[in-house]
Amino acid sequence: MAGGVTLSLGTLATQYGWAFVGLSVTEVMASSLKVVIGTTVNYFLDGRMNKAEILFPGVGCFLIAAILGSLVHASNAADNQEKLANNNASNAAAAADEEKDLTKHLLELEIPSQEAEPDAGTAGFLVGLEEKRSIKVLGSHTLLGLGIVVFAGIFYALFAPAFNLATNDQWHTLPAGVPHLAVYTAYFYFSLACLAVSAALNVWLLYRPMVGVPSSTLAAYVLDGDGRGLAMLAGMLCGLGNALTFMAGQAAGYAAADSVQALPLVSTFWAVALFGEYRRSSRRTYTLLASMLLMFTVAMVLLMASSGSRSIIH
Template sequence: MYVVESKAGAIGCMILSLCCLGSWPAILTLLERRGRLPQHTFLDFTTANLLAAIVITFSLGENGKSTFRTPDFTTQLPQVWSLLLLDILDIKVNINLIGNMRNLQDNWPSVLLAVAGGVLLSVGNLATQYAFAFVGLSVTEVITASITVVIGTTLNYFLDDKINKADILFPGVGCFLIAVFLGAAVHASNAADVKAKLKSLPSEYKDGTQDFYSSIKNGEDNPEKDKTDVESQEKQAGKAKAGTAGFFVELENKRAIKVFGKSIMIGLFITLFEGICLSLFSPAFNLATNDQWSTLPKGVPKLVVYTAFFYFSVAGFLIALILNLIFLYRPMVGLAKPSLKKYVNNSKGRGWAVFAGFLCGFGNGLQFMGGQAAGYAAADSVQALPLVSTFWGIVLYRKSSKRTYAVLVSMLIMFVAAVAILMASSGHRK
């Protein structure tokens, strides 16, 4: 089993994890804005996420020497299932052998904690794609990541017996907390910019009584342009220019989730719920691998990272599969009603959704590997993923006001500071 032991190796895992976890949200946002239903996207995403976990556990989890206290993945996993099978069948042959196995691998409390972490992450990620539509990519990531760090990092700090440097760690947490308010300010400012631009459109477009595409062809995207100007009309005949009023209406016509005219409170509620779910999955995984609550019987080895990650990912896949199959036939927020057959036949964008799932799966695995070595509180620095997400999603703010840009830059500065400070607080688990 491959184990990250050095502080430098742990920080390397965190940086790679940050890049992976910061990129997949932008891909899901792109797919939704191109009209792919989130139920279809998430089924592909969560399947790829599980496959990534299987690749990690059967490769890195098998690489190296297996010992009694740190067994490799395949050594620890089958014995757990053997005990379950023996209990179900009520087999009482060879009592001594069964008793020894039970004493060595009776780690169901840790398994259940890993399962709980996987469920929390999966539900949080599921809520994420709906929050993107209502609140926006960058702002959703900022608010969610900040809630996650404030709650999750504090819990992990105490669970890890304070191996991280508190005088460095908590100023970093403070930076994330400030970023919550800056993120809300960015959203409010950008929403005001969009509202001002939409006032330039004729009333029939605002009310949704006329299709915007016809206005593009007729050169009505910008009412201030002279309709007799042939050159102007030719430029208007294609797609609307990014950042214009027409761009936002055209986007609304294409996207899967329609948000015009809907309350901002829907998006903020989803974002808050998502943040709470994502703030608890890392502490649950920490408990699963380190048994701080002493739930394991004496002499039973703790779950290694790869075994916990396998259970974590399987649980996340199963809950995502169940919820998405429900949403296929009972869609939320006014989405079209698809079906399993339509999902199978809808291959457009599937490759990107699968790629996003692999990025998320490998990002989570790297985060846990780094956290096991340097402390999960420091590993929560990967929740600075809005740095990467904002890089990919910055196009959403083009043509915004100087006020919006100023707040956006301030938000990014706070995240840069938070990442540097949290990584500097890394300790070393004995």
């Protein structure tokens, strides 16, 4: 149940991280921190069943990916500030030109022009996105977003070791002769705790929101069902992924199973292709982004290669 609590807290922090840092960097940094801490703990809990000479170089690659993720965020934030500054200068120049031509200005008032949707990555796109968000992030301090992601990564790192302890009882908390929890039984209590904490936190945040989000009520939440289907689908996919991870961990070691994940790679594709992140960014940002993804991919391959078999050590 402790694992369900930590997963719920990590997931909540991740959702704030998406707004402040972006989808791709949040997932890579949180997943990398999860691996660096969680995999190290699971390696010792599993009796060192994974190949350390392969496992820990992979953990090191994850750590490098997390550092590169913070650099990507800082570089992209600087790019966005530059775009907004250039946009403000352009608007000021345009306003001055309009004042010189009063007739043209009056005609534009009589026949309003249809403004095209701003291209992804432009200053207009960033401003429009900010207006749609409930969490306002433009101008926020870089360290705020990174701090939220680090918080998420730390709590993510704790739920797999907690589940490992629940199913294998390495600390010998059960009385002699009492069988260990099966993966499916442990997963039931894990999910129950996650549900309870998530429900309590979300109701509390409706009335006492953070980071400037307007307050709401439970009645308003019930009446507003927009996007509820996608949220439920995301929850079901998350639950299925966790269940498969735990089954793999019981068979091949949690140190490897918990860290072999393509989530950040998929989320980066979504971030760039669907949500317009990193469009029209600097070459420095693109270089850091590519390096981060490359390091994450190398780390994932190494973790896959380090897997062992639990039956060998018994």
